[in-house]
Amino acid sequence: MSEPLAAPALGRSGRFRRRGTLAAGVFLLGGFVVLALGAPLIAPYDPIAQDATARLQGPSWLHSFGTDNFGRDILSRVIWGARIDLQIAIIGVIFPFLIGTTLGTVAGFFGGIVDAIFMRLVDIILAFPFLVLMLSIIAILGPGLASFYIAMALVGWVSYARLVRAQMLVLKNHDYAVAAVSLGFSRTRIMFRHLLPNAAAGSVVFAMSDAVLVLLNGAAISYLGLGVQPPVAEWGVMVAEGQAFVTTAWWITLFPGLSIVTLAFAFSMIGDGLADLFGVHE
């Protein structure tokens, strides 16, 4: 043992890292947001314009990320794709988050029969093969983002609900919850104004890693051929479609793939940063 003590708390680097991680994550995410909002200005080409004379070209001055089999500019598609993928990550998380935290709050707070029914529902959804649900919903409603969001919302809420419920079970016995009851506050006020803000920290952190999962689920759905409608540029679809050229034209998959990974990285960093900030663990 070289160090006298192997239990260092957050040291100087630690405090910097805590803030630094969050800042770097937000910075990266901000970059993507700028790309998405400014796509019409930033993207050098029309993302869906085909050019038969420039098919499958490697990265060059003209097309810095190369072109795909239709001669579409990958860079422009990646930039426009930021719009869709950010939307996927955000909407795909927001609804599960809202539904989950609300249900989890109510179940955890009321306990008893409400909670028992709720927990069975959670068990059912947890045990239900996600893919069956996802594919069925997409089949029922037709492929596309709306179906994807609905499927995500139907399944995704469970994680949030479980997190929040567990927190609520603890928090509702906390003195400040009891204090709120003793002060004559209404249940709704106690649940949503006093307890939820304290219970939600874990969920907010989880939402960040969930955003990554949602992105990857979207990519998996694209791999099975049920992603967004062509010719829309979306990274998952681009990677999935580019699979055909993975050995001959690597740039078609590499750049959208890297974009997914980088966006995932940004979300993870924000999640880490928030976890440190809130003092919660995943």
Place this chain on the structure above:
Amino acid sequence: AGVLTIGRREDSTTFDPIKTAQNIDLWVFANVYDVLIRVDKTGTKLEPGLAESWEVSPDGLTYTLKLRDAKFSDGSDLTAGDVVFSLTRIRDDKGSLWADPFKVMDTVEATDPKTVTIKLKQATAPFLATLAFPIASVLSKKGFETLGPEKYAETPIGSGAFTITEWRRGDRVILAKNPHFWEADRVSLDGVEWISVPDDNTRMLNVQAGQLDTAIFVPFSRVAELQKDSNLTVHLDPSTREDHLLINHEHGALAKKEVRQALDMAIDEQAVVDTVTFGYGEVANSYVPKGALYYYADNLKRPYDPEKAKQMLADAGASDLTLNYVVRAGDEIVEQTAVLLQQQLAKAGVTVNIQKVDPSQEWDMLVAGDYDVGVNYWTNDILDPDQKTTFVLGHDANMNYMTRYNNEKVKELVAAARTEMDPAKREQMYTDLQKMAKEDVNWIDLYYSPFINVSRKNIENFYQNPLGRFFLEDVVKN
């Protein structure tokens, strides 16, 4: 000698020939079961199979087939009784998917152990070709009765070049050389394994890494790369596959012939060939596949002219045409075609909304007429054009392949061509049909494309005929 391993997209679903309509199944039946009459390597001629010879009565109603001395894989003799059993079963079994084309058979009889006599209700020109269809495989009556339908569908007793030793569902079908095959001398391989490798990339990598001898369904995009690999041979075998754009004739402006013609002119088929098939396809000018029986090579090919198309649409009062384009999810080719056509049609002022749905649902939507356009393809199962013609132009239950195309003259001609027994007259009739279909634009013919397979250099004679049959009995593994 040796065992040939073949990678394909999906595994078989059954070995009961009458219970499936999937190519994935049919293509293996040909290795396991023999048929009375075979289609040759070019896919244009019939040749003797289990039937050594056959005679057709002048009225075209009675077929007399003479069987050769053949044995089933269990060593028992193949007799006329087995043939009668197999053919009547197609027509009469409750679960048969193929009853319709065999309903024309009135009686099937074993006149002696080596002779089968079939009486038809009406003269049918394509009947011999139908007998060459893998679903008309000859099963062992005794084997079927002892094993029962379920077991038989798993480890059938056939009289083909190979016999199934094991079927690992979802993974592979393992075939061994059938020592009792009547042409056993012709077979060099000890066995064959049909292995399911769903991912195109993985399948190709398997062959490249030498872990599979051959792989079928080579994507167009991979051909050039595989051709560069000195260990591999890429086979581009002529096929009867023809891709087309279905048009729903009942939807608004699409009912007008001029609109459909305009769409044909707005589509640059050559660009589809270049982009989607990487140049390995060929622009189609008829619904009959190139090189197939009665193909009319001089049929009209409408030139690509978006300006003119735009004009025609305007003249027909359809200048702001918007089309609902149904796309089958998970099919790379179909999706790519859609993306390309969308852009091409846009040049002629047509707005195309792509609607991607999963395959079964696409089918439903097409049947329900819930679409404007959509790409589909057809590969012939039998060499006679009647089967496809009936489906596409014959006004049968399928509403002319879901297009709702309606032309009484065409309908009558299709029926007449089926019963016409004189080949020369039939050829003329089919030529006329091809012209009429083109004129009416029943659908838009897009392109013909080959079957593309890849094999290691040490594999010889790996060949697929235009109907999809693999001649594994000729394959040599060095």
Place this chain on the structure above:
Amino acid sequence: MHRYKFVLYRPLQFLPVLFGISVITFILVRLIPGDPARVLLGTRATPEAIARIRAQYGLDEPLLAQYFYFLRNLADGEMGRSILYKIDVLKLIATRIEPTLMLVLCSMVLSVLIAVPVAAIAARNHGRLADQVIRIVSTFGIGFPPFWLGLMLIILFSVELAILPVSGYGNTLSEKLAHLVLPSLTVSLSLSTVLARSLRAAMVEGLRSDVATAARARGMPESIVFWRHVLPNSLVPTVNLLAVNIGWLIGGTVVVETVFALPGMGQLLVRAIFSRDYMVVQGVAMVFACATVLINFLADIVTVALDPRVKL
């Protein structure tokens, strides 16, 4: 031993869960547009042929009656017949269950084998270079689409280095394991990062905890402090995380199965959904559900074994 009493009565709670799942799957698959008979008949479908097939599989009966048959079959330990494969669904599942099971098992073991040392290294070097590198790599690791990652692994290990099979599933156990290396690795690369992150956080906490300080104050060397005190205390939350992830994994092996041509249940399920093979979808969903429920049950038992405080 009374802490393990829940083992006896917990299975009772599975019944409503499985019942709920049977109802949902049943309704869901029948809501999907598309007709199994038509899929089966393909291009040559005629209305009569379709009607015949539908009658043969009882698809023309009222929904409630169909559900009743389904339940009755289930009570008899049957799950109906596959329309596509024309055999008993249970038999079909039996032929396909092993690769999926093995994949999940191997991925789980591999993930743990990767996650524990990685987390240990990171936690013991908390804040230093090794920790930062692991954090960044693992954060990146989560973002790779598995189908892409799998392909890259094949190209590297099977084509370029030619040391592992490209795809498929072998005959003997050793062959099977060799075939499972890359698929499990594909799954593990993301699963283990999730585990490692959680484990690392718990370990960092543990190293700082009073328990660790107390052990150090008794003069225990750092290795004993870590392996005997910090690690066991960090495992409890990770076991639950693992269970939840395995639940997801069980229902989501299809992509990896497809890339690596593993003849498992995931592929079966997707093909069944696409061809509207209702009985198979129901059957596979039930099996998956049972497996998930079982995994959580096991996780509960492990949790109780790991942490004497837990009562269920």
Place this chain on the structure above:
Amino acid sequence: MIAALLKITDLTVVHDDDGGERTLLDAVSLDLAPGEVLGLVGESGSGKSLLCRSLVRLLPSSRLRISGGSITLSGRELTTAPEAEMLAVRGGEIGMIFQNPSSHLDPVMRIGDQISEGIRFHQRLNAKAARAAAVDILAQVGFQDPARHYDSYPHEFSGGMRQRAMIGAALSSNPRILIADEPTTALDVTIQAQILRLLMDIRTRRGLSVILVTHDLGIVAQVCDRIAVMRQGRLVEVGEKRGLLAAPAHAYTRSLIASHPSLPEEDMPAKTEKRQAPGAVPLVDIVKLHVRFATGGLFRRGAVDAIKEVTLRVMPGETVGIVGESGSGKSTLARAVLGLTPVSSGTIRFDGADIASGRAVLATLRRQTAMVFQDPYNALNPHLTVGKMLAEVLRVQGKIETAQIPARCGELLDLVGLGRAFLDRKPRSMSGGQCQRAGIARALAVDPKLIIADECVAALDVTIQAQIVELFRELVERMSLTLIFIAHDLAIVRNLCQRVVVMHRGAIVEEGRSEEVFSRPKHAYTAALIAAIPHIDPDKPLLAPSKMATAQADGVAN
């Protein structure tokens, strides 16, 4: 004086801040003789724990470091000793007992294994011999059935047993010095007495030297030979205990001794008592209250009777103290009165109305009563600023007009002596005492007739404790409040309350006027409680055998 065993000279510990250094221990010099018990007292944050940890070089953070001075253990320098050598010193030479046994014992390892672990490592014994040695140690620290308790887990023990196990672990490697950092702060007085006695026993038996950290002057007075007083990182005074207590040299030591809450001598004047009009309605009237909690799972149903047959009446304007050991049902009673916990049987009337009779009564109850909670941090919503919290209460209660709310918030803070600057502070940025006052302000915001204060000073420093008690006294006098004051510190109750109720295992065992109960306890349990309080006068021994016997017989359950 004998030669020092441990000698600390000019020990300085600094904290590396982002900018520079902050000195946490400032040139502390101290010796410890063999067999000596040294008491280390001082305000919270003065560096007592840090000093202890420095001795074994287990500083709580990598940003803390020993920047100067030396520590010698029988002549051996420890500040520069290699880490390997320190492994032998820790546990082997210097054993440590921590304040909070619950968090320092490994919850997933058997108690015995935690003890034998050290034995195996330091004495290189095999598993079997180590086990035998551990069982022996368990017996030494007073476990009745050590062989069985060896296999127990910490959660199966009571707090006192855990603390004894902790001591066992510290003793396992035969150290010469034992450092006990607030070993009894979290415990009951009765158990505290027991632990202290155990420590002294061991000291005599083994000839150990002990450094005992505490903030309770009573404890040092009772058990130590010498006392060292720390403040703000410095050692302000050190000396033989009698001399130091009798004639403290430093001003801080004097204030420390002054704020120590002692039981007043018997001849202290009785409190003035407001006479109640004979027919007055009791404000709270509890009759035969029974509260039972279900425990266990589906098949192992059990129940705990938290409150048994409690009958209690509180008249308007009265100040009633409720005392009793931990778990005796004090909080449960308080919650039941406020309708916060379901009642199994019995009735509770508030101002004449049965609180179970409907929502209306409950609503009235909640507009006229308020509770102050034990744990100052947990009782405040961490997300709300003090101002928002008070404003919300005022708004919901609706007793004053919205426009006046901000002004009223300010007044309330003034009242509890916090000042308006705290309006924008969140609990996280406030000290325990400040949080507790915010909690009291919140209770006052209700403008209640009745305040129930549940152990609201237990977690605080003696000096702050004194301030809060003073605040209550003032409030009661100025606002004619009725106060139910729950505590287990009898001295405070004696100071503040007119009447006292003693609870034991869910029942009221004694009730009466404070002076009477404290000077002439009728029930043995009350007597034991009083006897267990360590007196600041070293000549009033806590550990007198006769009284201990009662305390053990009654108060301590193993």
